[in-house]
Amino acid sequence: MSGNDYHDIPGTFVFDAEQSRQGYHLNMFCMSLRQAKNREAFLADEAAYLDRYPMTAEQRQAVLSRDWNEMLRLGGNIYYTSKLAATDGITFQDLAAIMTGMDRDAYREMMLAGGRPIEGNRTKGDWDNG
Amino acid sequence: MSGNDYHDIPGTFVFDAEQSRQGYHLNMFCMSLRQAKNREAFLADEAAYLDRYPMTAEQRQAVLSRDWNEMLRLGGNIYYTSKLAATDGITFQDLAAIMTGMDRDAYREMMLAGGRPIEGNRTKGDWDNG
Amino acid sequence: MAKIVGGYATSHVPAIGVAIDQAKTEEPYWQPVFAGYEWSRKWIEEVKPDVVFVVYNDHATAFSLELIPTFALGCAAEYAPADEGWGARPVPTVHGHPELAWHIAQSVILDEFDITIVNDMEVDHGLTVPLSLAFGQPHAWPCAVIPLAVNVVQYPPPTGNRCLQFGKAIRKAIESFPHDMRVVVFGTGGMSHQLQAQRAGLINPEFDQRFLDLLVNDPDAAAAIPHVDYLRDAGSEGIELVMWLVMRGALGDDVKELHRHYHVPASNTAVGHLVLEPK
Amino acid sequence: MAKIVGGYATSHVPAIGVAIDQAKTEEPYWQPVFAGYEWSRKWIEEVKPDVVFVVYNDHATAFSLELIPTFALGCAAEYAPADEGWGARPVPTVHGHPELAWHIAQSVILDEFDITIVNDMEVDHGLTVPLSLAFGQPHAWPCAVIPLAVNVVQYPPPTGNRCLQFGKAIRKAIESFPHDMRVVVFGTGGMSHQLQAQRAGLINPEFDQRFLDLLVNDPDAAAAIPHVDYLRDAGSEGIELVMWLVMRGALGDDVKELHRHYHVPASNTAVGHLVLEPK
Ligand SMILES: [Fe+3]
Numbered sequence: 001m002s003g004n005d006y007h008d009i010p011g012t013f014v015f016d017a018e019q020s021r022q023g024y025h026l027n028m029f030c031m032s033l034r035q036a037k038n039r040e041a042f043l044a045d046e047a048a049y050l051d052r053y054p055m056t057a058e059q060r061q062a063v064l065s066r067d068w069n070e071m072l073r074l075g076g077n078i079y080y081t082s083k084l085a086a087t088d089g090i091t092f093q094d095l096a097a098i099m100t101g102m103d104r105d106a107y108r109e110m111m112l113a114g115g116r117p118i119e120g121n122r123t124k125g126d127w128d129n130g
Numbered sequence: 131m132s133g134n135d136y137h138d139i140p141g142t143f144v145f146d147a148e149q150s151r152q153g154y155h156l157n158m159f160c161m162s163l164r165q166a167k168n169r170e171a172f173l174a175d176e177a178a179y180l181d182r183y184p185m186t187a188e189q190r191q192a193v194l195s196r197d198w199n200e201m202l203r204l205g206g207n208i209y210y211t212s213k214l215a216a217t218d219g220i221t222f223q224d225l226a227a228i229m230t231g232m233d234r235d236a237y238r239e240m241m242l243a244g245g246r247p248i249e250g251n252r253t254k255g256d257w258d259n260g
Numbered sequence: 261m262a263k264i265v266g267g268y269a270t271s272h273v274p275a276i277g278v279a280i281d282q283a284k285t286e287e288p289y290w291q292p293v294f295a296g297y298e299w300s301r302k303w304i305e306e307v308k309p310d311v312v313f314v315v316y317n318d319h320a321t322a323f324s325l326e327l328i329p330t331f332a333l334g335c336a337a338e339y340a341p342a343d344e345g346w347g348a349r350p351v352p353t354v355h356g357h358p359e360l361a362w363h364i365a366q367s368v369i370l371d372e373f374d375i376t377i378v379n380d381m382e383v384d385h386g387l388t389v390p391l392s393l394a395f396g397q398p399h400a401w402p403c404a405v406i407p408l409a410v411n412v413v414q415y416p417p418p419t420g421n422r423c424l425q426f427g428k429a430i431r432k433a434i435e436s437f438p439h440d441m442r443v444v445v446f447g448t449g450g451m452s453h454q455l456q457a458q459r460a461g462l463i464n465p466e467f468d469q470r471f472l473d474l475l476v477n478d479p480d481a482a483a484a485i486p487h488v489d490y491l492r493d494a495g496s497e498g499i500e501l502v503m504w505l506v507m508r509g510a511l512g513d514d515v516k517e518l519h520r521h522y523h524v525p526a527s528n529t530a531v532g533h534l535v536l537e538p539k
Numbered sequence: 540m541a542k543i544v545g546g547y548a549t550s551h552v553p554a555i556g557v558a559i560d561q562a563k564t565e566e567p568y569w570q571p572v573f574a575g576y577e578w579s580r581k582w583i584e585e586v587k588p589d590v591v592f593v594v595y596n597d598h599a600t601a602f603s604l605e606l607i608p609t610f611a612l613g614c615a616a617e618y619a620p621a622d623e624g625w626g627a628r629p630v631p632t633v634h635g636h637p638e639l640a641w642h643i644a645q646s647v648i649l650d651e652f653d654i655t656i657v658n659d660m661e662v663d664h665g666l667t668v669p670l671s672l673a674f675g676q677p678h679a680w681p682c683a684v685i686p687l688a689v690n691v692v693q694y695p696p697p698t699g700n701r702c703l704q705f706g707k708a709i710r711k712a713i714e715s716f717p718h719d720m721r722v723v724v725f726g727t728g729g730m731s732h733q734l735q736a737q738r739a740g741l742i743n744p745e746f747d748q749r750f751l752d753l754l755v756n757d758p759d760a761a762a763a764i765p766h767v768d769y770l771r772d773a774g775s776e777g778i779e780l781v782m783w784l785v786m787r788g789a790l791g792d793d794v795k796e797l798h799r800h801y802h803v804p805a806s807n808t809a810v811g812h813l814v815l816e817p818k
Pocket residue numbers: 272317319386449450500
């Protein structure tokens with residue numbers, strides 16, 4: 001383990017103050033999808049629906065293209081973005097698979113075999129060397 | 131001073147858990163009067179407006195008859211009931227006067243003269259003996 | 261007087277709720293998950309709590325970025341199961357215990373815990389999945405429920421130590437309630453899992469088993485685990501485990517471990533489950 | 540680094556706001572109230588804070604019985620003045636300082652204060668009346684404002700000691716913010732007053748002056764005053780004074796009293812005002 005800096009964890013966005021401030025409107029858009037009528041309105045006209053939320057052009061594009069990791073990078077939080085996934089009919093497990101770049105069955109197999117091990121996945125250095 | 135029991139303070143309702151639970155709907159009715167459109171709707175038909183809030187018959191009657199101390203006894207809190215007073219155009223000072231049973235000018239004079247003294251107003255015993 | 265008669269820790273994976281709601285519990289994938297809860301189903305049926313005090317977290321359901329309470333204590337008469345985006349779970353309305361909940365609220369605030377009192381709140385899988393695991397699929401939940409929602413979504417959650425100390429204050433509050441009542445305290449969430457980004461799927465059984473051991477036998481050591489260790493070693497969502505420390509604090513200094521279950525995976529998550537009894 | 544350059548305590552009586560908004564400050568009733576703020580108007584103009592951190596309470600405005608945070612820290616970019624039933628005050632929108640506020644939030648949570656983070660909130664007279672007293676009637680407030688709303692409406696408020704300790708944690712947080720910045724901390728509410736029921740109009744100058752003395756010179760003694768003493772001796776709404784202890788804690792161990800003002804009455808209330816400087 002290398003010190004106490006969570007920025008050194010690979011493949012992970014810690015939802016801290018900086019991420020939260022940046023992602024506020026993106027996440028509040030996702031939050032609105034808790035309501036069935038909003039899910040319908042969004043699916044009927046995504047661009048018009050997104051106009052209600054003053055997110056950045058980058059965030060908006062990440063939503064429209066369902067670039068899940070990019071949404072997280074831009075301040076999205078998984079419990080919010082998962083509401084967009086739910087709107088698309090994507091489960092938590094399939095969403096996780098997409099974000100790792102694995103196909104759905106391979107991810108499921110990995111989980112059945114015990115999941116992604118901690119060895120080799122602790123620090124960014126592990127990934128750079130791996 | 132007699133111990134640490136706030137129930138011994140005369141002429142005072144401490145807004146504790148018991149009062150808060152009892153007064154929930156009464157206070158939430160008052161809270162709704164923060165919005166101008168609700169103040170208008172209430173004044174236009176008080177009985178119909180009160181039907182929206184499942185308060186007790188006693189609480190409802192206290193509201194309709196503007197029995198301010200009774201509202202407090204039944205779980206109202208002054209920061210909530212003052213919104214009903216505002217709806218009636220009554221200021222905080224005049225509301226206080228009404229609750230003490232003094233007329234408006236006498237109360238104002240008392241305040242100008244330094245307010246109600248603490249001596250003789252500390253305990254219920256003070257009032258019983260006074 | 262009210263009495264804490266047991267502690268019940270469990271993961272609260274949403275897919276477990278789906279498996280129960282869709283009658284998949286006997287499928288090969290799910291059977292080993294649920295097998296570990298059979299013992300505790302019987303246990304809680306015998307213990308017959310009047311109230312369960314459930315420490316859980318809201319997952320951007322009742323609370324959003326508009327308002328993020330570190331500790332939100334439910335004092336309401338009832339709580340509706342929420343639609344989290346997939347429709348509401350078909351489970352009974354949760355009935356609260358306002359009298360005990362308010363008693364706890366007053367006690368812990370005077371003990372210098374800065375809680376938020378909540379009287380209007382929907383509850384998500386974080387609370388309802390543990391109820392389903394403990395009580396199955398009744399028409400009505402067999403006891404009252406006091407929800408305590410802990411922020412673990414917005415960094416930073418409360419420290420492990422703060423959670424443990426809060427549990428102790430909750431114990432003091434419950435044990436000073438002047439009515440006979442049996443209370444079981446639930447700690448939920450975890451164990452190791454990461455739901456997000458390129459490292460999703462992380463599972464760390466060594467961390468989890470060590471956490472279980474420390475939680476039972478050396479809670480101060482468990483409480484000293486810094487946030488970064490959870491995030492790194494148990495996955496970004498593994499930090500939910502701090503909530504188990506609230507439960508542990510409520511059980512008193514020494515406990516007896518009555519039951520342990522550990523299984524990988526349920527969806528993206530390592531499932532852990534403990535039943536404890538105060539000594 | 541950010542630095543706390545002063546402490547400013549004041550009552551926040553709504554009628555003071557009305558007097559300012561309706562240009563009555565020179566009337567005989569109001570003149571002696573406002574005379575005591577002339578010195579501090581100049582002081583704060585010279586001190587030129589970049590940020591004022593305002594400890595106040597919400598009076599059933601942004602929060603209701605649905606949700607009662609003990610400590611709610613505003614991390615938003617702006618806050619609209621609220622309609623409390625008489626229409627909104629004609630004062631400028633309050634601009635926040637999200638970066639510093641979030642920094643404080645993270646710091647105090649890790650220091651084991653269980654705050655609620657708020658990003659969407661209207662502010663009532665509890666916050667805007669002190670701003671008017673300090674800054675008059677500008678077209679825009681001259682600095683950023685970080686609101687800290689403390690529950691003093693629902694019993695029990697946080698203890699005096701908790702407020703003092705919280706102030707110390709806020710000091711540590713502000714002083715660890717890595718940008719040069721001058722901060723004045725406001726404590727608001729009080730002094731003795733009772734707005735409700737048959738005892739309304741209670742005023743206790745001896746209690747108030749003793750509180751001012753202790754606050755300046757022996758904050759631990761001020762922090763030890765139990766709730767019942769405030770309720771009984773300073774009136775049921777006099778318990779707002781616990782908020783002054785948060786300000787006092789933020790100023791450090793020793794302070795210099797630069798200014799004191801005390802006047803009875805403003806409407807139902809004893810008006811108190813202090814300006815402090817860290818030593
Ligand atoms: Fe969870």
